[in-house]
Amino acid sequence: EIVLTQSPGTLSLSPGERATLFCRASQTVSSSYLAWFQQTPGQAPRLLIHGASNRATGIPDRFSGSGSGTDFTLTISRLETEDFAVYYCQHCGTSPWTFGQGTTVEFK
């Protein structure tokens, strides 16, 4: 099983600031199978990034993904109020698919 470790656990920032979230895999993950999700309270996760760097339909360009191998990054260039949420990385390569434990982006 591929373990995805996200850091930091919590990011305390203000609107307008840049957020950088990390996801490290215990084994190499093909970029084609690495995704990022956003989840707000009481809502289902929303796909932000797939294929490590491709924005999903309707996702603003302030969200970007990068990385390869075992290290992946989600960057939010300028935080908007609605971006304060929990973010998960996830791989859908070899079974079982797994999620990281999440990074909470909170108001500073």
Next chain:
Amino acid sequence: QVQLQESGPGLVKPSQTLSLTCSVIGGSLSSGYYHWNWIRQRPGKGLEWIGNIYYTGTTNYNPSLKSRITFSVDTSKTQFSLRLSSVTAADTAVYYCARDTVTTPRALDSWGQGTLVTVSS
């Protein structure tokens, strides 16, 4: 725009079987372009992938749950289902159904709103 909607009992007794159905609205289960997934989230916790099913009935289960889960698909009703047997309190969670693309880059691109299932006597 496809929509997914979970349905089923919100309360299940310990040792019984949890059964949920996901309705696919505005789309076809048998297009061949997608797998149909179940994911759960225990209260206050992260996300756990349970497994997926293709319209042909081919399944891919999470080994941690494989002995207790059964998926099925009804293409005529555009529904797919989850059965989880011998439930305990540890199976209390919000259960989501979701679609993933067969071709790369793969991703869980559409989700239901989730349904809370509580295991309690």
